[in-house]
Amino acid sequence: MNVVFGGTNINATVIEKIKKGEIIDSSELSPESISAGYARVSRDSRSVTELRESSSREVANARKSNEIIFFDMGHHSIAEHAYFNFDVLGISRLAIEALESHRLAGYTEKSQRYITLKGDYVTPLELSSLPKDMPDQFHRLVKKQNKLYYEALPILIEFQRQANPELAKEADRKKDEGIKDRLNREKNTLESWAKEDARYVLSMATEGQLGFSVNARELEYIIREFKFHPLAEVRGMGERFYEIASGVAPSLIILSDAESFEKRFGRPLEEKFMKEFDQVLSEECKKVIQPKNIQSRNGEVELISYTRDGDRKILTALLKKGLEKSGISIGYRDAETYASNLTSNQEEGRKFLLNIFKDLTEFDRLPREFELSTLTYRIVTSATNFAQLKRHRMMTLLPGFYDPNLGYTIPNSVIEVGFDKKYIDEMNRASELFNEIKKYNPHLAPYALTNAHRRENIVKMSVRELYAFSRLRCDKHAQWDVRNNANKMVELVKEVNPLTAMFLGGKHEFSEIRRKLYEK
Structure with a gap:
């Protein structure tokens, strides 16, 4: 795993100096002067432009001012004016889920739908603490999953060609004319449909990468949370964020390191709640209820409460x-x-x-x-489906742990080409290893699972958010797995909000929705 500093926002005053060829100090490239300038606007009669420009000339004073306003006065919002960009590379799908669970940030991720994968995967550090045969089992399992992916992919591509002859014909015509593959839209479409189904057999340890953009306030929260995360991979990612951000804007990354905090402010940083809450919750829950391994389920999408x-x-x-x-x-x-x-x-x-x-x-x-009408769903998703669902960050998403007892999601195309037994065999092996690892470390166990394994999620959203969700996820261009759930979610809300839900649907069908409504 590697985290590379991608950039930050720079005071426009500094940008003008650079354009003019003036020599600047490296400290002037920090976003701290923007935060300090804007922070003063509530107590200083000068224009906000003057305040920002003044801060850019006095970075040391800006840093001191930020610390006073941020910590002593408790105005943490000033950190929201500073923005960071990171390149995050060589990170597992499982760790990506931990990062992308945070709402107030921007993520653009390498897609398994459009890129042919090379078999790269993350070996979690915790594997070395397990019985000596388990790491070998893990590596054999992931390699077999990757092998099956490559075996299935060309067959699924041919399946898509046969199922979509017009697209295949146009793809071949463009190829014969010498049009480059990256410009051959039809060929890429057919192949992406095959890739999105082939990937269901791939491990949650599969490597990914993403561009990550976030303001300093949210970043600090992420760093603090990751510090106590049960996975070493995620903790390491948080440490890199801290190393980079505290070097660029030390006055805005204050609550992330207990030792630095005590040295600067002369008092200990209280972290007991963040560190111990999950453990306390777990212990208290076990006193209240005796959990069963298998619970009754009521389908994959259920509307459990609504306004x-x-x-x-x-x-x-x-x-x-x-x-x-x-x-x-x-x-x-x-x-x-x-x-x-x-x-x-x-x-x-x-x-x-x-x-x-x-x-x-x-x-x-x-x-x-x-937004005054809200809906709460219980939704069972595959890991692939969840990767789409989690992008809608304005809703409340409470994901459960991956659970092999919920079964697997097998694409219809995989069944059609006769690969379903091979896929299920690999998923069964993954479930067996998951259950073995879980005995030693339940947080580590999901690395053994595949994109087809499932989890139960509680999802709460307003009708307004459901409109945004349905436009994207009910659309014919949406990935089929999340589209199936989205269509069911829309169907259920129309039963309880028949008036205000009548425009729900995908972008591709909106004209038809309008026609039917206005013709009545």
Whole structure:
């Protein structure tokens, strides 16, 4: 695993000096002067531009100012003005999940759908602490999974060619004309469909890479959390983030290292909660309940709770907003009375919504009033499916542990070409090794699992977020695994929010959704 510093935001005053060929000190390249300048705006009458420019000329003072404002005064938000970019390389799929669980950051990840993998994988350090035969079992397992991936891939490509003859014909025509593979869209499409299904047999230890961008406040939280993570790979990633960020902006990365903190501020850094909470929670839960290994399941997508009268709540807020924008003052309870009339007479409610959203397109966001109705789902996903789901970071996502008892997700194409038994055999072997490793280290065990293994997730989102989710994940271009779940999620919410859910669906089908709604 390697973390490379990719860049940071630099004060524009410094950028101008560089353009003019002026000599600058390396400390001026830190984003700290931006944070310090903006921090002063609440207590200094000078313009924000003057404050920022002034800070750029006095980096040492800016750092001191940041420490006082950040720690002594408790205004941690000033760290949000500093931004870092990192190249994260040679990291396992499992560790990527740990990093990408944090909301307030940007991630662009190497895709297993579009890139033919080379068989690289991470060997977790903890393997060396297991009985001596287990590391060998792990390496043999991953190599066999990779071998099966390469065996299946050309067969799945041919399957996609046969299933999509027009695409295959156009791909061949472009190839015959000498068009480069990277510009042959049809060929790349067919191959990407094959790759996205072949990868289900690959290990969670498979190497990936990503570009990671984050503000200093969120970065510090990630560093602190990773410090106590049960996986050495994740802890090592956090240490590299700290080494890089504290060297660039020491005044903004304050709460990440107990020794440095005590040296600078003369008091110990309280970390007991972050360090021990998971262990305390585990111990207390075992006192309350005796867990069973296998629980009853109710399908892969279940709506377990939702806002009662969600349509009415959204309509109430829309009525209040619309009238107030016309200069008419109305209280919430009065607006609620009118909204109740619209929901009790659904034809009137439907007419109201169709009128106000007559110009809605598939690229428009629904207004914030749609956040008043929330939905909580229980969703069983494969690791591949989860990789798509976790990208929607505005929702609440509580993933459970990977559990072989939940079975495996096998792509239809793999079944069609007769490779399902081979895939299942490898997944069974992975599950067996998982169960053996789990006896010694339950956190290490998921490295043995594949992209086809499953976990149970609790997902809470507003109807507004579901609209954004459905536009992407119900679309025909979405990966089929997450699309299946997305379609079921939409189907379930239409039963409880029949009015405000009527525009839900993928981008590709939005024109047809509109046509059917407005023709009635």
